[in-house]
Amino acid sequence: MLPLxxxxxxxxxxxxxxxxxxxxxxxxxxxxxxxxxxGNLIDVRKGVAIEQSVVLAxxxxxxxxxxxGELAVPSGAKIVDAQGKWLIPGLxxxxxxxxxxxxxxxxxxxxxxxxxxxxxxxxxxxGNITSLRVLRQDLNSGHQVGPRLFLAGMILDGNPxxxxxxxxxxxxxEQRAESAVNFWADQGVDFIKVYNNISEPVLVTILKxxxxxxxxxxxxxxxxxxxxRAVELxxxxxxxxxxxxxxxxxxxxxxxxxxxxLGSREPLLWQRFDTDSxxxxxxxxxxxxxxxxxxxxxxxxxATFKMTAEERSGEPxxxxxxxxxxxxxxEEDLPDSWLPPKDLRTAAAEGFSKRLKFxxxxxxxxxxxxxxxxGPGLGPTxxxxxxxxxxxxxxxxxIPPIDVLRxxxxxxxxxxxxxxNLGAIEPGKLADIVIVDADPLRDIANTRxxxxxxxxxxxxxxxxxxxxxx
Numbered sequence: 001m002l003p004l005x006x007x008x009x010x011x012x013x014x015x016x017x018x019x020x021x022x023x024x025x026x027x028x029x030x031x032x033x034x035x036x037x038x039g040n041l042i043d044v045r046k047g048v049a050i051e052q053s054v055v056l057a058x059x060x061x062x063x064x065x066x067x068x069g070e071l072a073v074p075s076g077a078k079i080v081d082a083q084g085k086w087l088i089p090g091l092x093x094x095x096x097x098x099x100x101x102x103x104x105x106x107x108x109x110x111x112x113x114x115x116x117x118x119x120x121x122x123x124x125x126x127g128n129i130t131s132l133r134v135l136r137q138d139l140n141s142g143h144q145v146g147p148r149l150f151l152a153g154m155i156l157d158g159n160p161x162x163x164x165x166x167x168x169x170x171x172x173x174e175q176r177a178e179s180a181v182n183f184w185a186d187q188g189v190d191f192i193k194v195y196n197n198i199s200e201p202v203l204v205t206i207l208k209x210x211x212x213x214x215x216x217x218x219x220x221x222x223x224x225x226x227x228x229r230a231v232e233l234x235x236x237x238x239x240x241x242x243x244x245x246x247x248x249x250x251x252x253x254x255x256x257x258x259x260x261x262l263g264s265r266e267p268l269l270w271q272r273f274d275t276d277s278x279x280x281x282x283x284x285x286x287x288x289x290x291x292x293x294x295x296x297x298x299x300x301x302x303a304t305f306k307m308t309a310e311e312r313s314g315e316p317x318x319x320x321x322x323x324x325x326x327x328x329x330x331e332e333d334l335p336d337s338w339l340p341p342k343d344l345r346t347a348a349a350e351g352f353s354k355r356l357k358f359x360x361x362x363x364x365x366x367x368x369x370x371x372x373x374x375g376p377g378l379g380p381t382x383x384x385x386x387x388x389x390x391x392x393x394x395x396x397x398x399i400p401p402i403d404v405l406r407x408x409x410x411x412x413x414x415x416x417x418x419x420x421n422l423g424a425i426e427p428g429k430l431a432d433i434v435i436v437d438a439d440p441l442r443d444i445a446n447t448r449x450x451x452x453x454x455x456x457x458x459x460x461x462x463x464x465x466x467x468x469x470x
Contacts, residue, residue, distance in 0.1 A: 039082025057431035060456035090120030090432030095372025099127030111146030117384030118434035158197035194219035270351030315379035
């Protein structure tokens with residue numbers, strides 16, 4: 001992985017000659033205003049770069065966007081010199097589990113890594129509702145440094161074949177499903193997450209209740225239904241690429257595979273799936289036609305189905321973690337049930353290649369793609385760094401950099417129902433901006449070279465953030 005590039009800590013406080021001569025200055029003080037001057041602003045809506053841009057912000061909002069020499073800068077504004085750099089909206093990791101327990105490590109030390117990598121918003125797709133609500137309050141008040149947090153609370157699931165885990169609540173009847181959704185809505189969640197073992201009648205109840213409360217529903221495709229059926233019933237989003245066997249295989253064959261554990265199920269299914277089949281193309285058309293969001297989380301599938309434990313633990317950026325956190329994460333790693341057995345490792349790796357093709361086919365069909373990691377984890381899913389890995393995998397699948405960037409910004413904002421606040425560098429939106437040293441429209445990997453991160457007009461040096469956590 002590419003490291004964060006070290007930058008001059010004083011450059012955000014000086015005005016170089018070109019700025020002094022080209023920017024008009026208001027004669028009045030502007031309080032806590034900031035001005036980002038001279039950079040190439042990536043307009044994710046239009047897909048173009050605006051050279052010599054000026055972005056003004058005050059409070060936590062963007063107040064104006066223009067060009068050097070055309071937009072006046074308040075005399076009291078803190079000026080960030082972005083000459084020769086690129087401005088992108090704050091990135092969004094759409095699939096994380098920040099409340100996952102890490103033995104012996106208090107608090108949420110990985111949150112700073114998101115911010116240091118330009119991830120200014122995260123969506124927690126299943127965790128302890130109490131700790132998440134308190135964490136969100138601390139983040140909003142400034143008591144905790146980190147990204148903005150959207151949350152689902154605990155995952156809704158039917159009766160699982162194995163222990164459901166600490167972040168799952170059973171919704172094994174329509175009555176309990178309705179009660180659970182209303183409870184989470186009353187607790188202030190932003191969306192509902194469903195899991196593998198939900199029955200179709202329960203899924204219908206969850207969707208009806210959530211939509212009535214103004215909440216979207218995303219999650220795994222329940223094993224009881226086809227992916228097509230889940231989309232047609234009204235699921236707003238699909239997490240991971242989890243196509244049930246009954247979608248494309250004879251029912252007798254599908255029933256032998258669909259209810260296996262992840263590590264066996266996915267390699268066996270993708271060994272049989274034909275990405276060029278009529279059925280696969282029809283499925284993609286259904287997802288696109290219903291405007292369903294797809295969060296493929298390729299990076300966790302790569303870690304699960306292609307990499308060994310040694311490769312995950314040996315990723316260079318793991319060294320960024322505090323020693324206690326790294327020790328705990330090395331001990332936990334991925335659950336055995338996720339990993340392919342020895343005799344399926346080749347099939348698992350080949351299935352990952354098919355997944356990349358599936359994502360490209362979805363993109364070509366107009367499916368609304370998101371970028372998520374299923375972190376925090378070691379190596380590819382390391383907090384913050386992992387989102388860059390996911391974006392690079394999306395590009396490797398054949399998606400142009402601008403559309404990869406959209407998946408992590410403006411499309412993510414739409415999926416969060418937060419497009420009025422997030423997703424683009426535009427007046428009125430929250431001042432969440434990442435300044436990078438190289439052009440992301442040439443290579444999406446250039447988003448790794450973070451120079452400064454602005455979250456709600458607060459300016460962060462990524463090197464100082466990482467130094468602070470260690």
